[in-house]
Amino acid sequence: METKISRDMVEKWLKAWSLSRKLPMPVRYKSGFKIEVGEEKQKIRYVFSELNDDFVELSEQINDPWIYLKVCSSPDEVKGKVSEKWIVQPQGYMMYCFRPMKSSGTSLCEDYRIEHEEYNSTTVVKIIAESGEQASIGRIVLLDDLAVYDRIVTEEAYRRKGLAGFLIRELEKIALSKGISNNFLVATEQGKAVYEKMGWKLYSLYTSIVITEND
Known part of the structure; x- marks a missing residue:
């Protein structure tokens, strides 16, 4: 059974992810987080603990390639909220x-x-x-x-x-x-x-x- 997603847990995981990869610490972006990754095929990543209006609005504003949006949600739920310009990546699993x-x-x-x-x-x-x-x-x-x-x-x-x-x-x-x-x-x-x-x-x-x- 899935656990209620904690924004604080997601933030702590992201901080550790950044330390592991020698990247800047995540910063708050509305109800989510932003990390300047700086790679050719991953310039920025935005991470949200839930699929909400902030996530959907951001997906509508971005048209540049290699900016990743990530969310604690299923692919089918995400597909139903974003336009076809977005390509869904292989499913990931947060585990504890x-x-x-x-x-x-x-x-x-x-x-x-x-x-x-x-x-x-x-x-x-x-x-x-x-x-x-x-x-x-x-x-x-x-x-x-x-x-x-x-x-x-x-x-x-x-x-x-x-x-x-x-x-x-x-x-x-x-x-x-x-x-x-x-x-x-x-x-x-x-x-x-x-x-x-x-x-x-x-x-x-x-x-x-x-x-x-x-x-």
């Missing part, structure tokens, strides 16, 4: 686990090693294969009483080996070492199944729309 995760008891094969890096309030954990290739990587940001997980990726050649689950638990150890067991992230369709096995639950559907370059 406000307790220690379920453990599978798996360990890392001796063919791999772990590396750590720290910046801002972020710790990066990498799993490196015997060949020296990066097999998996993820980040955790500790902000107040919340641990936010970000950009967790396992390379195609190393998938289905249990690396993602092991990596997430390594990130969790960092949070638990600071007494934090409130965990939060946005997952893809593929990642959602992995997190559910570890006890994560759906917080909200998360839909993104963007205008792309004209052909």
Whole structure:
């Protein structure tokens, strides 16, 4: 069952997201938030905790490409409120686990090693294969009483080996070492199944729309 969406929770997650990606902090924009991302194919992102008039009005005002509007709502609900100039992106899932995760008891094969890096309030954990290739990587940001997980990726050649689950638990150890067991992230369709096995639950559907370059 979905939980009532907290604007404060969305703001805290966005702050952690910005720290992880070394971007400016989010600023308030009406009932939502704005982040200057500055990338070629993501100039700005606006994030709203609910599908409301502020979101719809902004969608009508924007005509420039690569400005993302994101909202805690389903794709069908969003499609019904915005014009056809907007392209709906693959479904995202805000998820939470406000307790220690379920453990599978798996360990890392001796063919791999772990590396750590720290910046801002972020710790990066990498799993490196015997060949020296990066097999998996993820980040955790500790902000107040919340641990936010970000950009967790396992390379195609190393998938289905249990690396993602092991990596997430390594990130969790960092949070638990600071007494934090409130965990939060946005997952893809593929990642959602992995997190559910570890006890994560759906917080909200998360839909993104963007205008792309004209052909």
